[in-house]
Amino acid sequence: MSKTKFSTGRLVMYILLILGALVMIIPFIWSIVTSFQTLDESLHFPPKMWPSHWDLANYTNVWKALPFPKFFLNTFLMILWRVIFATFLSAAAGYAFARIKFPGVNALFMLVLIPMMIPGQVYTLPQYLLMSKLHLVNTVTALVLPGVASTFGTFLMRQFFMGVPESLEEAAILDGASTWQIFTKIMLPLAKAPMVSVAIFTGLFAWKDLMWPLIVNQDPAKMPLASGLALLQGQYTTNYPQLMAGSVIATIPMIILYVIFQRQFIAGIAQTGSKE
Amino acid sequence: MKFSIRKRDRERVIWGLILIAPTLLFILVMNIWPILQTIYLSFTNAQSLGNPQWVGFTNYLAMFKDPDIGRATLNTFIYAIVTVPVGTLLSLIVAVFLNQKLKGRSIFRTLYFIPVISAPAAVAMVWRWLYNSKFGLINYGLSLIGIHGPNWIGDSKYVLISIMIVGIWSGLGYNMIILLGGLQDVPMTYYEAAEMDGASKVRQFFTITIPLLSPTLFFVLTTSIISAMQIFDTIFMMVDQNNPALSNARSLVYLFYNDTFVNGNRGYGAAIAVFLLIIILILTAIQMRLQRKWVYYGGQD
DSSP states (O other): OHHHHHHHHHHHHHHHHHHHHHHHHHHHHHHHHHHTSOHHHHSOSSOOSSOSSOOOHHHHHHHHHTTHHHHHHHHHHHHHHHHHHHHHHHHHHHHHHHHOOOTTHHHHHHHHHGGGGSOTHHHHHHHHHHHHHTTOTTSHHHHHGGGSSOHHHHHHHHHHHHTSOHHHHHHHHHTTOOHHHIIIIIIHHHTHHHHHHHHHHHHHHHHHOOHHHHHHOOSGGGOOHHHHHHHHHHHHTTOHHHHHHHHHHHHHHHHHHHHHTHHHHHHHHHHHTOOO | OHHHHHHHHHHHHHHHHHHHHHHHHHHIIIIIHHHHHHHHHTTBOOOSSSOOOBOTTHHHHHHHHOHHHHHHHHHHHHHHHHHHHHHHHHHHHHHHHHTSOOTTHHHHHHHHHHHHHSOHHHHHHHHHHHHOTTTOHHHHHHHHTTOOOOOTTTSTTTHHHHHHHHHHHHHHHHHHHHHHHHHHTSOHHHHHHHHHTTOOHHHHIIIIIHHHHHHHHHHHHHHHHHHHHTOOHHHHHHSOTTOTTGGGTOOHHHHHHIIIIISOOHHHHHHHHHHHHHHHHHHHHHHHHHHHHHOOOOOOO
16 A cells, blocks of 8 residues: 555656656757747747758858857856866965964955855946956956956865864974975865865856856957857847757757766755855 | 974965965955945946046935836845745755656756756747747647737736746756755665654655755755846846836846946946845845744754
8 A cells, every 4th residue: 555655656756857857958959949940930830849851051140140159269268267266266265264373364254255145236337347447348358357266165165174184284284294285285185076066166157147248248259158149139139040049059068068077067066055 | 393383383374375365355356345336336426438426325315216126126026036935945846856766867957957057148048939929839838728828028917927937947957956965965864763753754854854954945045035136137138128018027137237337327227236235135134034943053963
């Protein structure tokens, strides 16, 4: 009796999970289907569930209409630099905040934590004014700079280093290792997992940020994909087959990256939520 | 000996400062100083050009009389009040399901996570197409069960719901992963012991899972509320300037963007940013207070 109840429960669970997964994935599949249709084909009711022929015209049109290779390059550089800086700077600051005691260190840490509770829009205008003062508007540098240091990354790394046993460090100090050596030779290798977490978190955040690139780089040649796609929509407004082609082009590389680094993605994101 | 210990301490402090310096410098220049600058600008009549003049509380007084701001504040709150609980509940259900031993667990996990890694602009374009009132897949699906689907984005009654659906859809996978991580930290022995005592699955969920998961749930709720209050991308991409339902969709951040960077009313835009900041600080303070009532940080016994 309890066995059958158990298995119907499982069946319901499977059905719900599959329905949910369909809801998650259908928009994506539908964008692929539409991206191969002609405009006429797409404006049809009931919708055609399959393109009549697999025509790449929308892709070649979109690719020609906007500088997609530049979008990709800018996106890549923005994420790369942000991730490198944020990860290593957070590890360095996190280690120092966790382990080195000096007067005022807690006050400095509080200062670094302030942005955690502040909505990003509070910085946007002053950051923009700073970029224009430094003549950095319409550069990849402008895309990178606001993400060089990470409050959340520093917080996460500090949490991690506070949990590392002090004995590890004491032994090295007795051997006469310098603080820099302890940090680079002992601490950094231990901190791979939380650093991957910071890297994924900052990378994903940079990839998904739309407003900053929209504001600071209005030259298409300097746009990342996030705002480049907005430009595409401005051009094609309701030509959905072409818009879908553009969105597929922008999404596929990230999905490939995700499938390759899935374990790191999952572990990294999961860690951002754990307080230990 | 004593001298060398002191030298040692000094070396550590100097290195400490060096290691902290880059982060501190960037936070000061990119975050702390801008906060002060935005607060200052909110008391000026700053435009795109010309020198800003001090105008006292003019922007704030204008803001409280501005029906657009009132409407946008309401829209933002409705968005957060609906998407945060619904989104958290759905991601909790999926996380609990995926925490069981079942076939295809990692495939499910991958599928639920795909919206998270999609660029917001791509997501908005795809959903715009799905919502299309004449040729969209959603209204086609509804027509199959005899429902005449609405004009999702063009109708002031539906536009906010449409945006909320996209918000829940795109955030679910992220929270699901974080909650799944929290669930995996709950020791199996607790459940085994409860099983022996004859506690039902539902009872186990409320007496074991929820209390032990509460710190993670608290984290998910806090971050979801803050990001819901900042909703912008979906509205910006899905609702055009000439859409008749625009005023039922605009959020505070949308108005901030529009005033500051489209209309060049920087002083006014800064006041909106400060207003949002105050709302978020109040919400965070309330959460911190409530947390003592339901979040369980025990684990000693």
